[in-house]
Amino acid sequence: MDPTEYRPRPGEIPTSPGVYRFRDPDRRVVYVGKAKNLRARLNSYFANPSGLHPRTFAMVHTAASVDWTVVDTEVEALQLEWTWINEFEPRFNVMFRDDKSYPYLALTLRDEFPRAFITRGKRKPGVKYFGPFAQVWAIRETLDLLLRAFPVRTCTPGVFRRAQRTGRPCLLGYIDKCSAPCVGRVTPEEHRGLARSIAEFMGGNTGRFISARKEEMAAAASELDYERAARLRDEIAALEKVLDKSAVVLSMNADVDVFALVAEELEASVQVFHVRGGRIRGQRGWIIERLQELGPAELIADSLRQAYTDVEPEAIPREIVVDTLPADLDTVTAWLTEMRGSQVSIRVPQRGEKRAVMETVAKNAEQALQLHKTRRASDLTTRSASLTEIQQALDLAEPPLRIECIDNSHTGGQDVVGSLVVFEDGLPKKRDYRHFAVTGDAARDDTAAMYDVVSRRFSRYLESLVSAEPDERFGYRPSLLVVDGALPQVHAAVAALEDLGITDIAVVGLAKRLEEVWVPGDEFPVVLPRNSEGLFMLQRIRDEAHRFAISYHRKRRGRSMRASALDGIPGLGPAKRKALLARFGSVRRIRAASPEELAGAPGIGPALAERIHAALGPPGAAGGDTGEDPGSDTVGAEATAAEGSPDD
Template sequence: MDPSEYRPAAGEIPTDPGVYKFRDADRRVIYVGKAKNLRARLNSYFTNPAGLHPRTFTMVHTGASVEWTVVNNEVEALQLEWTWINEFNPRFNVMFRDDKSYPYLALTLKDEFPRAFVTRGKRKPGVKYFGPFAQVWAIRETLDLLLKAFPVRTCSTGVFRRAEQSGRPCLLGYIDKCAAPCVGWISPEDHKALARNVADFMSGNTGRFISARKEAMAAAAGELDYERAAKLRDEIAALEKALSKSTVVLSVSADVDIFAMVTEELEASVQVFHVRGGRIRGQRGWIIERMQELDAPELTADYLRQAYSGVDPEAVPREVLVDTLPEDVETVTEWLSGIRGSRVTIRIPQRGEKKAALETVAKNAQQALDLHKTRRASDLTTRSAALNEIQQALQLPEPPLRIECIDNSHTGGRNVVGSLVVFEDGLPKKRDYRHFAVNGDAARDDTSAMYDVVSRRFSRYLESLAGDEPDERFGYRPSLLVVDGALPQVSAAVQALQDLGITDISVVGLAKRLEEVWVPWDEFPVILPRNSEGLFMLQRIRDEAHRFAITYHRKKRGASMRTSVLDGIEGLGAAKRTAVLKHFGSVKRMREASPEQLAEVKGIGPALAARIHAALGGSGASDTVGEDLEPGEGLPDDRADRAEHR
């Protein structure tokens, strides 16, 4: 729908803080947002719709109406926005998914006889939760150890009632892992005290329980009450073992939550370590589907709301560490402080063990994202859906069961290389990967390099067709050829195929900046939904081609830098250059060698050895003296890589 048809009059929209909802023609909520100034924010959607980001443009044109609710301040807007996102699940908002189902240790402290149990279910009011834990067996083993010191009931209501009626406790009561409140072996008050002790221990207040038992054990031994001393010894051992299962990340007894995020074009991964008493008491992660083009501060604000919405006040620590400060950090801080009931600090650690802990969390976030992508790509149903989506979006005659992707890489126009990767049925077929060295006029720009690589790859295809047997490497026709780039690269690839007389291969380009899919028959790109499995597959194929190209480019760039000072020495060809480098290991050692030592290399005579020695100019000089380095050359890999694809 044309946004001008449902645009509110400017004077109707208040300038107060508030929350707004876009609805489609069927009255479904498709987007929820908040604003400090509703009029300014909503007008930004309608003033120039053509200038909006493609995903925002789609959202505005999908909408059929917009409505808003005024609130008192920005904190209330933050809360209401998140409530409505959870209620309506709008398709254009950022989507959070737990990267796994996490177990929690729960305590029903509101009950007359509190119960401890492990759960994965939805949080309930009046129940105190600890975790989440990475593995269910870890929390079950911890609970089993805690029951030796704090024998709180773990049975269900039905089991408890049957024991109460029969007057006999269950097995746990007889083996001292339950205080058996069902048969009156312990008073309700004392049993509640046991449950509170479990809660205190899990919250990180561990020292007093162990020290008190050590004192009691010494006193019992002094009174010759060895049976009680042995029982206390076993309780101490159980508590210390339970404590040892928590990894120490901070030497100080700090209570802090540490968040880290890794982002990609379509998805992001968030991990959090809940540290209590300097030890990891819980770990949790989310995979974010990036339905909008939100930057890191906006995503940080969203995942903090996801983490702390609906939690107990005690679950919010005094300090929250992040790798990027959230958007409107003052509002988020005020909101968290309101939940906790006291001041909360949000900051980025700059040095020391907290910064090191943040780096550990970031590694876990990256691993979680890699695992998610691997599982997603290996799922047969998901791959089939992705191929069907690609077929429909690109108007292909059939699902593209064989997809090839070509990418080029270079540094300032030097050492130009191309890569070819192959995916069959949505999975990489690495034995068919190939790389190409691009030289001469073909290396003058990206389109020329693309034309060259496509021509060479499909020339081999035509040669294979003319032969008696198909070439195992180049003899198969892809259903779809993907090139890294926009319309110029697509046009170059299509021209190369047409010049070879090939017209039955579909070609598309995938541009990195906005993940737009360019087709040769349209001047505008095809925009696939951000949560599209088809777009995810195309992105994965393009990224694999990019990785393969950079790997070959680094190898070629390194060889070029090692041998560049040897170029131009009369009589020193490629074979002799390789031989002398292999003999000495580096140009630096060649400079330090005498002509006689250079002549020891097979194929290097006295005259050539003298010319090499004179050309190198003696010892101590840099391997690249006298060279004009292009942008990126001679830099560490991370800096040089930023010069690639310019």
């Protein structure tokens, strides 16, 4: 779109600090930015197109509108910008991808009986994290050694409550790797002290724990308490072994995070070493997709936000060392200082130990980028080739970056369902998957069902265009719509779109028999080579839609089958059938129940209980009941939460 068509009037834009959003014609956010002066920054996007960077040029021509929010300070703008980037995931903003999923040692210090455990993923409030560790086995060994000196509980809440009820600790309590607070061997205060000791030790305050144990060991030996001295000796050895696993990089007892960036034209790599007490306590890295013209200073600023968003204040060190000072240094420093509660400094080391550590971190960043490129090359090349082949074969104006596929499933015309799967950039976007239950006249045949599903999906799209915010499920337009079937299904989909007034979406059908691609209006199909990457992509999308439809169909069919054996029993209406199933759980259990047990269900009298028992027959009687609940089928282990929200 021509930016002049949606450019705000200069007088409409305030000169205050704020955050702005560019949106595409579907009102999808494509870019989020912040500015000290909104008017000056936004006017720069609408300058002479020849002076814009190619990625900025693409962004402003992709967008169809821009809006903004005014804030009081630059720090607030920094925070709001990052919040919106995480919420909307704009395609033209810098995209961070962790190069691996890191394990952490976690302590639930706010619990009455704190627990130590190993975890990955999103951080939770009230839990203190240490790491990240490079390998999960390293953190398991570290935790095992720490438990010899600080035997805090590691069991789950369920195991802890069971031990409290039975009065017997678990195995770790018997082998002295847990102080067993569940059975009162230590008080809550003593156990909490052990957890705090782990936190202090992992935080870098290590010397006092080892020196105190050495003094106690000497005292125990002088008192001839050799058993206690031996135990203290083992604890000292365990703690020293934990320290040996952490490389010493600074002679001084310093807490510092060291960041290094290696950038190329399209991607960049960031690595950070978390140094506590002069030792490396954690390492983490990101791969950045450079979707706009950001230099090292801007990338480092975004990396700092990535690293310190949603962390505990004590996780932010007093000193942060970088290889390039971040853009908006004062704002970033003020933000980190506000989060930590005390002054934070960001600087570039020029010489000495910290400079040497910086060079080591930079080498790790460079190796991480090379490894990422090696792993991604074949996959990215294949996906790009697939989309290009589809574009050329179907004579599309551009590669279909968003492809949607619709399939229907039924058994003899019963329990008709439809599925919608979405692929973006050749990868499944499962949160946009949707189910459709097809009923009434729309369920009479495949073409009617296809017309119904396409109409419902794109009716919601049209509704989203006139709403204040886009529909998260149906608010985006695909570049290509694929239907499972040949010309009849394709024509039904095209008719549904035309009846809605939509004529700018390409529609094709993929027939299973010969894997032919049917284009509306063409007498003969498009036949892609059997080894075509484009054909493989279409097959994968069609098969995913088929799998998703079958999963939902089985679930609905199971629901109807579960109650079918109860149909036709005189006096047993829907409410009483529901009461029976609620009480017994399945037809198998109902069949196995005696008349007296059946009469215990709400609304079931003795006479009706006898009729039910006689109608169902003994367990194992005809009716296809296998003893399992057919209605318990799930969509699949790989399905997302969004998949469980059918549009009924």
